[in-house]
Amino acid sequence: GAVVSQxxxxxxxxxxxxxxxxxxxLDFQATTMFWYRQFPKQSLMLMATSNExxxxxxxxxxxKDKFLINHASLTLSTLTVTSAHPEDSSFYICSLRGAANxxxxxxxxxxxxxx
Amino acid sequence: xxxVKQSPQSLIVQKGGISIINCAYENTAFDYFPWYQxxxxxxxxxxxxxxxxxxxxKEGRFTISFNKSAKQFSLHxxxxxxxxxxxxxxxxxxxxxxxxxxxxxxxxxxxxP
Numbered sequence: 001g002a003v004v005s006q007x008x009x010x011x012x013x014x015x016x017x018x019x020x021x022x023x024x025x026l027d028f029q030a031t032t033m034f035w036y037r038q039f040p041k042q043s044l045m046l047m048a049t050s051n052e053x054x055x056x057x058x059x060x061x062x063x064k065d066k067f068l069i070n071h072a073s074l075t076l077s078t079l080t081v082t083s084a085h086p087e088d089s090s091f092y093i094c095s096l097r098g099a100a101n102x103x104x105x106x107x108x109x110x111x112x113x114x115x
Numbered sequence: 116x117x118x119v120k121q122s123p124q125s126l127i128v129q130k131g132g133i134s135i136i137n138c139a140y141e142n143t144a145f146d147y148f149p150w151y152q153x154x155x156x157x158x159x160x161x162x163x164x165x166x167x168x169x170x171x172x173k174e175g176r177f178t179i180s181f182n183k184s185a186k187q188f189s190l191h192x193x194x195x196x197x198x199x200x201x202x203x204x205x206x207x208x209x210x211x212x213x214x215x216x217x218x219x220x221x222x223x224x225x226x227x228p
Contacts, residue, residue, distance in 0.1 A: 103164070
């Protein structure tokens with residue numbers, strides 16, 4: 001159980017365009033969703049947390065208008081990087097947590113390259 | 116208070132040896148301590164986790180030792196294999212309140228054949 005599907009695994013986009021990353025829970029209802037960013041050889045940095053039925057809470061220093069998070073349903077969360085710039089190039093990872101089970105299940109990550 | 120400090124930053128072990136990674140935390144409200152394994156280009160995968168009501172948990176070659184009074188916990192990998200070469204992250208959270216995971220800085224483990 002507790003399977004999370006994250007797509008796409010890799011994306012290359014031009015500077016100034018927007019990119020959407022999807023994260024789906026396949027076998028449980030995710031009441032809380034987390035989005036992380038990871039730079040090479042570094043730890044995971046939490047960007048935002050979203051709970052069912054409420055807007056995402058962003059960490060200090062994360063631009064909410066640039067990184068749009070939609071907790072569309074109990075099985076789907078999306079992260080849209082708007083007007084992407086080369087410095088947004090990173091590895092983005094979602095993590096979902098259900099109400100009934102403890103633990104945090106991670107997606108497989110999305111490598112974003114902005115050229 | 117939210118920090119989790121992890122050491123060493125990198126570790127090289129011979130095949131068959133024991134790999135030991137240590138973490139220390141400050142927030143006594145943390146009640147869930149997982150270890151994650153991450154391969155390049157992949158998301159973290161839960162390896163093993165412990166809660167503060169026990170001092171040790173073993174799953175196969177992986178053991179967590181937990182010292183509540185010292186606010187420290189460690190991962191031991193017995194009979195380390197080249198396939199164990201990966202980055203390992205410790206983490207902690209107040210799971211019962213649904214809070215986020217606080218991650219350690221990570222340890223790059225290399226197991227030489």
